[in-house]
Amino acid sequence: MAEHDTTVMEHDVHHEQGAWDGGTEPFKASYGKLMMWYFLLSDAFTFSGFLIAYGSLRFSSPTWPVPDFVFSTAPFGLHGAPLIFVTFMSFLLIISSVTMVRAVQEGHRENKRGVVFWMLLTVLGGIGFLGCQAWEWNNLIATEHMSVTRNPFGTHTEEGVYLGPDGKAGEEAVEPGKTYLLHKADLDPSLTDTEVIASFSGHGDDEGHASHAVNAYDKDYGFMYVDEGGFIHRKFVVKEGENPGEIMMEDYGPKAFGALFFGITGFHGFHVLSGVAFLLIILINAGSGVYAARKNGYEMVEKIGLYWHFVDLVWVFVFLAFYLL
Amino acid sequence: MAGHKTYEESIKDVYKGLALLGAVTLVEVFISLLGKGHIGIDVSDYKVVLWIIALALIGLSLYKAYFIIYEFMHMGYEVRGLAMSVLLPILLLVWALIAFFQEGNSWKERREDVKKREQVDPNATPAQESFLLPEDTYLLS
Numbered sequence: 001m002a003e004h005d006t007t008v009m010e011h012d013v014h015h016e017q018g019a020w021d022g023g024t025e026p027f028k029a030s031y032g033k034l035m036m037w038y039f040l041l042s043d044a045f046t047f048s049g050f051l052i053a054y055g056s057l058r059f060s061s062p063t064w065p066v067p068d069f070v071f072s073t074a075p076f077g078l079h080g081a082p083l084i085f086v087t088f089m090s091f092l093l094i095i096s097s098v099t100m101v102r103a104v105q106e107g108h109r110e111n112k113r114g115v116v117f118w119m120l121l122t123v124l125g126g127i128g129f130l131g132c133q134a135w136e137w138n139n140l141i142a143t144e145h146m147s148v149t150r151n152p153f154g155t156h157t158e159e160g161v162y163l164g165p166d167g168k169a170g171e172e173a174v175e176p177g178k179t180y181l182l183h184k185a186d187l188d189p190s191l192t193d194t195e196v197i198a199s200f201s202g203h204g205d206d207e208g209h210a211s212h213a214v215n216a217y218d219k220d221y222g223f224m225y226v227d228e229g230g231f232i233h234r235k236f237v238v239k240e241g242e243n244p245g246e247i248m249m250e251d252y253g254p255k256a257f258g259a260l261f262f263g264i265t266g267f268h269g270f271h272v273l274s275g276v277a278f279l280l281i282i283l284i285n286a287g288s289g290v291y292a293a294r295k296n297g298y299e300m301v302e303k304i305g306l307y308w309h310f311v312d313l314v315w316v317f318v319f320l321a322f323y324l325l
Numbered sequence: 326m327a328g329h330k331t332y333e334e335s336i337k338d339v340y341k342g343l344a345l346l347g348a349v350t351l352v353e354v355f356i357s358l359l360g361k362g363h364i365g366i367d368v369s370d371y372k373v374v375l376w377i378i379a380l381a382l383i384g385l386s387l388y389k390a391y392f393i394i395y396e397f398m399h400m401g402y403e404v405r406g407l408a409m410s411v412l413l414p415i416l417l418l419v420w421a422l423i424a425f426f427q428e429g430n431s432w433k434e435r436r437e438d439v440k441k442r443e444q445v446d447p448n449a450t451p452a453q454e455s456f457l458l459p460e461d462t463y464l465l466s
Binding site for chain 2: 052305
């Protein structure tokens, strides 16, 4: 049945045999490839649903954490490097997409060694990406204490100055639109109030990760309030706007941010993880000669290639929504 | 796979694609940081510039998506019917984008309305509070 299929034009098919007799490939693509495309279409709708939910919740919030503040840390103690780490992650995915294209090309030439080599590089790229994402999540959860229901990244809407440890307006300015992180204080009941306040005298750098100790949670220290969870809410005096002179307190950012971030990047990361698993299965099959025996141009490699490019494609939009805009 | 290209030509195309996607990504990061005031002058006061930057970022991302689908996934070399049956349903998202972003925006405006009314009358009645979901009250503090 296959000998003449490739040369038969679509509109000639009915002269040869009825469409219900089988043997013809709709859209000149194999069943597997066609269904992979439609699976990817449905997956695209799932991701679009999530990203549109992110967009509308972001539109509905008066403020939103500025991404270049939230994502400004990188491994090896690098701080204040906005978007650098996540750009590196994007490049890992782009490069692994390119090595996947090379694997498919070698497949067309029935070159087993080439397929295995380039797929191996693709797997390494995918594992590298997952490693980076694990580091990023660990940093957000363990160091910055963000969770699905708690977002310590708030954004100022007023103009003013922070109160110093003496309870008077200090030097450090509060700028509207600037994102801050609520730091978590350690609990050390043996400290006196004076010692606690003295330890905050050098406090100022909002991007640092210095830890501070307080003697009780849910306690007002005058210049700051430490809530039940141990998060430090610094106070500031409003300078401009409707209520100048009013003393306000840093608050949590929009709660949805954490859930959306972990939900969407997690769903994408799970796609990468399952992609790596399938790549490995097909890599082993290719290496053991299964596809060489089939002589079908390593079609399985093409199909997993489509999936892998889709993972890269989704990352383009996750990168846009969470990091660039 | 483009049947008319030689093996060497198609390898060259792949690395050209890599250079293109890499360059577009770097440009995106550059103009994103420019908009946030990390590079060059602070443009955060100019709403028009920020809009242009946002539109440019969306445009460049769509271009990357087009390139990945048409070249890496070989959609450009498939039968037209296949391409259309996959790509046309995506147009449904245009409506979803308009509808849900509009919804988000009106949600924000309603919150601001409630906030204003509470400022006029500090003893706001429960009827006004009922506009809010319990989870949202932090946004009014």
